[in-house]
Amino acid sequence: MDLRPNETEANDRDLGFGSEVAARSQRRFINPDGSFNVERHGLGWRANLSLYHQLISMSWLRFVGLVVALYLLINAVFALAYVACGAQALAGAISGPLAARLLQAFFFSVQTFSTVGYGGVEPASLAANIVMTVESVTGLLSVALVTGLVFARFSHPVADIVFSRHGIVAPYRGITAFEFRIANSRRNQIVDLQARVILATLDPERPGKRIFRQLHLERDKVSFFPLSWTVVHPIDDDSPLAGLAPTDLERMEAEFLILLSGFDETFSQIVHTRSSYKAHEMRWNVKFSSMFESTPEDRSVAMDISRIHELEEVETPAASAS
């Protein structure tokens, strides 16, 4: 990315957001969950399906529900096949009305697909034996698929970094700074965490276009991230935020795009996460409250993550100057 403050025109299309449309939208680029606010059309049904991505990303509840539903469906199909093989196809099966035979064939199919195979009912005709052979190899492949997916879900790292609800403009070493705070809400260790902040605004000189500028950070990388990290962009004279008031950000439709990447030790993989702050999510002349707790035993450093969003009023620089 490596945007310098004076790179404006080119960045626009490099971010992959068409400038004319981007300006048309009043919405945000990056949703609170880190996904991009983007629609793609013209893909074939196959790309739209994106089966693997969905199977990996859906909740465990939905995943298990889907597996159970497919399990029942597959067995229902094989039940129909066994019944279609005729009345003598299954030895040990009772004869009876179609519904009863279907039900019995369904439970026989379950025994076969799951490889339980009690043996009270058994395929007796060539056709039934062939269906049973097909079902057994289907079962083998299905177990392999479900096992593979379960592991893929396990090994897919999800950085669960909590962002402070508000970005703030706080006093900082005589000047002010844009700041936000993040905390690691999992026990996973994240190391070598890196932050990038890009400011997207309307271009004052080109109506209907947007400009994207990377903000210089006091520090853009930390070696380890055991507790919280307050990311700081000092608003010095070089900052595109210099001299701006809250209403300016609103008018410019400003959005602070946040990109984080780090190494998750539990998953042994690099993880990326994103978020953004729109102008109305900014707070001015406040600072973040301390998240640290004093413990009576004083055994270790303790932090209350639920206080990540807490802000404290500070005197405005103007007020303190008076």
Add this chain to the structure above:
Amino acid sequence: MDLRPNETEANDRDLGFGSEVAARSQRRFINPDGSFNVERHGLGWRANLSLYHQLISMSWLRFVGLVVALYLLINAVFALAYVACGAQALAGAISGPLAARLLQAFFFSVQTFSTVGYGGVEPASLAANIVMTVESVTGLLSVALVTGLVFARFSHPVADIVFSRHGIVAPYRGITAFEFRIANSRRNQIVDLQARVILATLDPERPGKRIFRQLHLERDKVSFFPLSWTVVHPIDDDSPLAGLAPTDLERMEAEFLILLSGFDETFSQIVHTRSSYKAHEMRWNVKFSSMFESTPEDRSVAMDISRIHELEEVETPAASAS
């Protein structure tokens, strides 16, 4: 790679294409599917087999077909083994002509290999029990192999980046630029996408040799790639393309080698993809049409990927100058 424009001789063999042969071939270096147009001989049969690579790369249809075929083959072999154990080897089996006994042994083998084990037929002799023991451990290992392969196929990331059909030479900030356009045709997020473009041409000073020169890009990396990216090489005075006409590229057998790498968030892995443009795939004095759509609700940025190849005529610099 890091080729500077004036590095010519050395690059030739560093790219791994022998210069004398490379020049002999009128064909392209990189095929449209990203594979290299290369044949290797003198490998042992083992390396040629490249079993794992093929099992990972083949289509799902072929993979499932192969598993089913092997499943049938293995069971056929064990059926022969059970029949070879003699008439009394399997309790519960009917006696009959060889074909019938083979068929019964086959279905018994399926029940054993898949671990269904109804029990209507059972091994009754020492020989049959030994064969059954071998089959059970074969089944265990086969399930492990298929499961492992299925997961390896799942976890093998395939960046599905669509390249514009044509590379173009378009007006750009007073001069012209070599450009091509890419789009992400999957829902997978690709971040930190990096592009390298290498121009391969015949060496005018050394007949029968080729030179490879890396082209300087306006931007060679983007932080995220939600929609499309137009990669731009400005044809300034330092560019090896400066002053060349379409016929020059044809005569020099020019090929633009494109190398992309990025981080796929769904697979949590780095992915590479390649493509190339030959001289006859270039279009001059055109520009890419916008892929963005206006949506009535104006909820998000929308893009029609099927329009990635669309070009628009532009006035030629000469025409506009007149």
Add this chain to the structure above:
Amino acid sequence: MDLRPNETEANDRDLGFGSEVAARSQRRFINPDGSFNVERHGLGWRANLSLYHQLISMSWLRFVGLVVALYLLINAVFALAYVACGAQALAGAISGPLAARLLQAFFFSVQTFSTVGYGGVEPASLAANIVMTVESVTGLLSVALVTGLVFARFSHPVADIVFSRHGIVAPYRGITAFEFRIANSRRNQIVDLQARVILATLDPERPGKRIFRQLHLERDKVSFFPLSWTVVHPIDDDSPLAGLAPTDLERMEAEFLILLSGFDETFSQIVHTRSSYKAHEMRWNVKFSSMFESTPEDRSVAMDISRIHELEEVETPAASAS
């Protein structure tokens, strides 16, 4: 991290340890096992659970114990369900007192869940067949889960780097140096090993605050790590350790934070490991004994890792000067 010696105030919060609390604690930041001495509160129960992290990190003994316990629990639950289906639910089951029927149902459940399915007992009612269907799909998912976890445990690299028990200050090229020694205690090859050392002390100018300073290393990276590596920070005039005596380190509550990362060839993954030395774990005017052994055959380089902690007295610079 990239801390320069004169960066003090900012580093404090960047390390994620709140300065006011950090100074209050007399304990270490990094525990000998590499974990951070940190407590997090305010997380939901879900984040606290961190199920996956625990399942991956616990010992194999505990993991197997957990799997067996869950196996017994699940089967007990299904045993209750089968008994609740009524006396005629299981064909082949003997009738008897509740305890006997529960036991029989438990073993039937084991046969079903594990897909052994002898068939001596079989579900005979609709209710029992439905319970059996639920159990079979539960079994399928459980096998997938356990297999996925076993592989995740296998593929989770754990760098087993042994640190010398003591950090030392030893004579070094006319001056002294802070040194510690590490060795690879596994057969895994670790390549491209990188070291960072950060000195944490109380800030003499801001009571109750800490400063963190990265120490310059004679070499911060080695290409391969077959045996041992002595990491050396020369105490030259630029070093924050210049002129300090052992009692100074104690008084400043000094802690040397060590961060290592490298590429593990067995796991094909990047591994991180951490440790620290507190002032009382330092030894002065000693040097590390050689770990190398002479072998009669002289076939290879041999090293005795158990001698990694061994120190030798050296004349103090003062003594040798007298």
Add this chain to the structure above:
Amino acid sequence: MDLRPNETEANDRDLGFGSEVAARSQRRFINPDGSFNVERHGLGWRANLSLYHQLISMSWLRFVGLVVALYLLINAVFALAYVACGAQALAGAISGPLAARLLQAFFFSVQTFSTVGYGGVEPASLAANIVMTVESVTGLLSVALVTGLVFARFSHPVADIVFSRHGIVAPYRGITAFEFRIANSRRNQIVDLQARVILATLDPERPGKRIFRQLHLERDKVSFFPLSWTVVHPIDDDSPLAGLAPTDLERMEAEFLILLSGFDETFSQIVHTRSSYKAHEMRWNVKFSSMFESTPEDRSVAMDISRIHELEEVETPAASAS
């Protein structure tokens, strides 16, 4: 690594080879298979076992053999347990001499462990049912272990790069150069391949010590590696090889340590490989023969990997000068 030619003393221990011992050994540091010529003592039995590393690295033949052997052993143990449960423990089992009962119990165990479960023999006593429960959960965990290991073996990338048998000193642009040649012997694509060459020699000024110097390469990285790559170190005035004759290398016990790393596209992982050339494996005043073949159809670039070792005589610079 980043060794500059004049760094001598420090590099010695940084490479992890104790200088005093290293000089004592006449053998090579890096074996032809890329392993280090190093012995480690003083590890506990657990570290020495390195079970996982061995299970991943052994040949498929040995791995399958080990699985089968353990399969038989586990079933033998359970057979003893079933027999120990008494004569009535297994319903359907014939009574007979101990050997026959053990054999029958063994095959029953196979049916249970593999979850085939024909049902002709079934546990009939509480003790036998408990043993069967233990065996079923053992089977579950064993299948998970074997499946996990099979996949770990699959996903463990092994770069199969062939090194030319000899390093050479060949004429190069008016001077000479140290060269060796590598080729990719698999269909796997390796991209972003990087080479480092370190020269290890006896230190002429410190008897019994070694020095390690990184050699500057004409190019140390290639973007893709479809065919072969000749790695070249020009022997200019700055080279530690300047002015040395073959006998000098012998006398200095020179060893060229080669370190390669790249990204394997099939495995989507970074792979490392190593090799070395000792003085007696060097050839002087030769050059590598072309590996490229002319194909009648001239469809693609073709290479005969079996010719990687072929050398051609060249006139010595001295001879050509005369």
